[in-house]
Amino acid sequence: MEVGTSPQSPLSLNGVRIRRVATRRDLARFIDFQYAHYADNPNWVPQLRMDIQKTLNPRKNPFFEHGKIELFLAEDEHDQVIGRIAGILNGMHLKKYADGNGFFGFFECVEDYGVAERLFDAAGAWLRAQGLIGVRGPTNPSMNDISGLLVAGFDRQPSIMMPYNPRYYAVFLERYGFTRAMTMWAYYINKKYLTIDKLHRGVNLVYRRNPSITLRKLDMAHFDRDAQIVLAIYNDAWSNNWGHVPMTPKEFAHLAKDLKQIVDPNIVFFLEDAGRPVAFSISLPNLNLALQHTDGRLLPFGLPQLLLRGKFGGIYECRTLLMGVIKEYQGMGLDAILNLQIMIEGPSHGYQASEMSWVLDSNPAMMNAIISYGGVMDKEYAMFERTL
Numbered sequence: 001m002e003v004g005t006s007p008q009s010p011l012s013l014n015g016v017r018i019r020r021v022a023t024r025r026d027l028a029r030f031i032d033f034q035y036a037h038y039a040d041n042p043n044w045v046p047q048l049r050m051d052i053q054k055t056l057n058p059r060k061n062p063f064f065e066h067g068k069i070e071l072f073l074a075e076d077e078h079d080q081v082i083g084r085i086a087g088i089l090n091g092m093h094l095k096k097y098a099d100g101n102g103f104f105g106f107f108e109c110v111e112d113y114g115v116a117e118r119l120f121d122a123a124g125a126w127l128r129a130q131g132l133i134g135v136r137g138p139t140n141p142s143m144n145d146i147s148g149l150l151v152a153g154f155d156r157q158p159s160i161m162m163p164y165n166p167r168y169y170a171v172f173l174e175r176y177g178f179t180r181a182m183t184m185w186a187y188y189i190n191k192k193y194l195t196i197d198k199l200h201r202g203v204n205l206v207y208r209r210n211p212s213i214t215l216r217k218l219d220m221a222h223f224d225r226d227a228q229i230v231l232a233i234y235n236d237a238w239s240n241n242w243g244h245v246p247m248t249p250k251e252f253a254h255l256a257k258d259l260k261q262i263v264d265p266n267i268v269f270f271l272e273d274a275g276r277p278v279a280f281s282i283s284l285p286n287l288n289l290a291l292q293h294t295d296g297r298l299l300p301f302g303l304p305q306l307l308l309r310g311k312f313g314g315i316y317e318c319r320t321l322l323m324g325v326i327k328e329y330q331g332m333g334l335d336a337i338l339n340l341q342i343m344i345e346g347p348s349h350g351y352q353a354s355e356m357s358w359v360l361d362s363n364p365a366m367m368n369a370i371i372s373y374g375g376v377m378d379k380e381y382a383m384f385e386r387t388l
Contacts, residue, residue, distance in 0.1 A: 016082070016115055018122045021071035027056065030071055033081045034108050035296055043157050044164050045288040046296035047146075051258075055141070062250035066091030068130070069141055071106070072122045074115050083109035085119040087126035088141045093245045101385070102127035104137035105147075108165075109172070116172040128388050136181060136385040138163070143243045144251065148184055148358070149173070153379030159319040159355040160286050162186065163381070170382070178384035182242050186357035187370045188378035191347045195374045196340060203340050206333035210273070213334070215341060218268035227256040229270065229277045230324075237279075237324030242362055243383065262287060266349045267318055269341050271325075271334050279325040281338040283346070283354065286317040318342075318351040335366070339373065357381075 021030050031052050038044035056071070058064040067090050074083035088103040104123045109116045127135055139147040146163050151170045158164040207213060218226055231252045238244045247255070264285055271279040320342055325334045346354055358381060359366050 014114060015077040016118050017075045018072055018118050019075070021073060026073060027053075027071070029081050030073055030084050030106075031056075033073075033084050037108050037110070038164075041166075043155060045157055045292045046294055048291070048294075049296040055145070060254075062248060062254050063090075063141055065248070065250065066095075067141065070123075070126045072119060072126075074109070074119055082112070083107075083115045083119050085109075085123045086141065087123040087130075088137075088139065089127070089130050089132065090139075090142055090245065092248065093142070096245060100131075100133035102130065102132035102135050102388075103139045103141070104135055105140040107138050107169070109169070111166070111168050113172055113175060116169075117176060120176050124388050132388060134385060134387050136383060138383075143245050144247050144255070148381035148383055151380050151382050153186070156379065157288060157292060158379075159186070159317070159357065160284055160288050161319070161321060162355075162357060162379075170384075173384045176386070178386045181383045181385040183361035184358035184381040184383070185361065185367065185377055186355055186379040186381065187359060187367075187375040188353065188355055189343070189370070189373060189375040190353040191343075193374040194343055195372070196343055199336060199340050199343075199373055202333060203337050206337060210332065212274040213278075213337070214272050215337060216270050216272065218263065218265040218270070220265050223256075223260055226270070227252070230256075230280050230282070230322075233277060233280055233324045233326055234322070236326045237330070239327075242360055259284070264318070264349065266345055267342055267351065269338055271337060273329070278329045279323075279334045279338060281320060281323040281342065283318045283320040283342055283351075285315045285351070286319055286355070287315065289315050289317065316350060317353045317355065318346060319355045319357065321357065336369070339369070343373065 021027055031049060035046060038046075054060045056069065067088065069089075070087045072085050072087070073081055076082050084106060085104055086106040088105050090103055093101065093103075104120070107119065109119060124135060137147075138149055139145065140163075146161055148163055149169055150158070150163055150165050154167055231247060231249065235246045239246070259282075262284060264283075267283040269281050270277055323335060323338055325332075342354060355378065356370055356375065357379070359370065361367075
């Protein structure tokens with residue numbers, strides 16, 4: 001499947017034209033629109049353009065081995081881009097759930113419901129043509145990528161690999177007939193407000209009950225080995241979670257290659273039982289603190305910002321984005337060990353605060369645990385769905 005290979009079919013109404021992305025110029029305009037759209041918003045952080053290009057390139061993104069993406073532009077009577085959207089068929093999702101659901105993603109739109117309506121119509125028509133009966137989103141392009149819609153916390157910048165959008169997007173979705181499928185929370189923890197004495201006692205109890213459990217950090221000398229361990233644990237630990245879609249080996253290798261460039265091994269942990277890997281947690285430096293000073297390009301100014309802020313401590317936050325415990329070991333308190341470790345190691349390596357995200361609304365135990373450590377709900381995200 002090639003992005004934008006379908007024939008052109010302009011759909012004009014009330015001065016709004018919707019058409020498929022079919023050329024390199026179209027794709028460039030599709031990518032560029034968000035940078036103009038958010039130019040005056042101090043809380044939006046520009047994603048690197050090269051990363052978006054790679055995500056949408058069938059020759060570079062293994063998602064296309066099982067999925068399809070169709071991109072659409074909305075233009076006004078002056079041929080100016082005023083919105084964009086993608087219709088997405090996720091083969092791995094359909095293989096697991098067989099629910100007939102497609103997805104939408106990469107949605108951006110000026111504050112005009114008529115434009116949003118036309119974009120939703122276009123993506124929905126394409127999904128119906130693929131034989132699908134429902135749509136969920138946003139995913140960019142899958143739940144294993146940047147996903148979800150910000151619905152509260154607009155006055156703060158997103159952490160690394162988290163979305164940001166205007167407040168009116170949720171209004172447009174609900175007006176179109178979308179309903180909330182799942183709520184996800186981002187929690188913020190600052191070292192000043194940590195209350196971990198109780199957590200220490202709990203972790204000590206877990207170790208006493210399970211004396212063969214040991215903890216280690218990511219070994220960069222054996223990065224590929226540890227990456228495979230993460231994939232195996234993730235696909236087992238998350239298999240019953242809402243919306244989980246297993247990652248293929250190629251998809252995970254694609255992600256791991258990117259993460260290797262930015263990972264800090266001091267805040268990535270593994271738990272082993274007598275040498276057998278049973279759990280992990282991954283935190284990343286919040287590079288958005290440096291990317292906010294770029295326009296999505298590394299040169300001429302983006303790369304120096306990343307290097308300078310990394311070198312001189314400008315990146316003082318991290319994000320705990322992924323944690324997994326294999327089913328056989330769930331309920332034993334291993335997550336408490338991992339949480340405690342990031343709270344100990346983070347500040348000692350320059351991270352004064354951490355965002356823990358997402359936490360699904362269907363996981364009250366984790367939500368309550370984070371609050372007991374001193375975490376606060378900082379942002380609210382949601383996934384939306386409707387029938388086609």
